[in-house]
Amino acid sequence: MTHALEVAGIDKSFGTTKVLRSISFAVESGSTTAIVGPSGCGKTTLLRIIAGFEKPDQGSISLNGRAVAGTGWVPAHRRTVGYVAQDGALFPHANVAANVGFGLPRQARTKLRIAELLEMVSLDESYSSRRPDQLSGGQQQRVALARALARAPELMLLDEPFSALDAGLRVTTRRIVAEVLAKAGITTILVTHDQSEALSFADQVAVMSAGRLAQLGTPREIYDAPIDVPTAEFIGDAVVLPAIVEGNTATCALGEVALSRSTNAAAMSGRARIMLRPEQIEITAGEAGVWGRVVDVEYLGSEALVGIDLDDRGADDVPERVTVRRFGTSKLAVGDRVSIRVLGTAIAYTS
Known part of the structure; x- marks a missing residue:
């Protein structure tokens, strides 16, 4: 079994506050994992450590067998990782083409390549000249995904990217994003506090509670056989x-x-x-x-x-x-x- 990501014994504190405690799990190549848990459980901190934005106090992380934290430290810009934040984090005064092109080497920022990336996220080439404020929330998130895909990442990290969208748009955008990532065969980790989103989006669900990994399993295992009552009540x-x-x-x-x-x-x-x-x-x-x-x-x-x-x-x-x-x-x-x-x-x- 090929693991695109291996997380082993990750601890993290901010001052005297222990945020993560001995987090360990693995993600298969090409699969999707959802990290779910209540606010303050440490899920976003864990994602930021995987991305390289934060350093763990203890533990190690490997991407496709290459150590990026623990025995050595590889900064975020040298990891083949895509990251889509909750608000998309698009440059407000740049058009769509410039936002998507930011993820490409300068010589590769061609009209054709940007059109290809937009097509991957179900957006027409005509969107290239629009600014972010001329897009719907779902379109902005797809542009952010296209920018992340431009780097040809081995691992895609999604930090609650659908939470700001209304219910109908959230479902549609989530489906499009899932289809794009599955077609590209990109290993994906989604952080969310939405239980139904985690169960519908992922092949594997990691439930976090108070900085610990409470349970790891398939969506059906997590829903049908939760490890304890708090997990049962949180997940549904x-x-x-x-x-x-x-x-x-x-x-x-x-x-x-x-x-x-x-x-x-x-x-x-x-x-x-x-x-x-x-x-x-x-x-x-x-x-x-x-x-x-x-x-x-x-x-x-x-x-x-x-x-x-x-x-x-x-x-x-x-x-x-x-x-x-x-x-x-x-x-x-x-x-x-x-x-x-x-x-x-x-x-x-x-x-």
């Missing part, structure tokens, strides 16, 4: 309930729920917490299941999140609450009595 909507585990079954307010194979049931015997995703809970026609009352309906257009207080009360005589994701039109209203059942399996964690 989660229903977490207290339970008693015995064998491969958990008993909770939803009745008996089968546990996933990823749960070490033998080591989990006794009190625990289980995690289900809202789409794993189905509102039934009432012929079977657990009963409860609708207390909240959050309408989201194509779907709705329905909050339900279960009849089964917890140890403090407080109803257990679950959230159900319903796709399509939902006519449920606050106060409705409903029955629900679990689809699939749950993940169990020590309580």
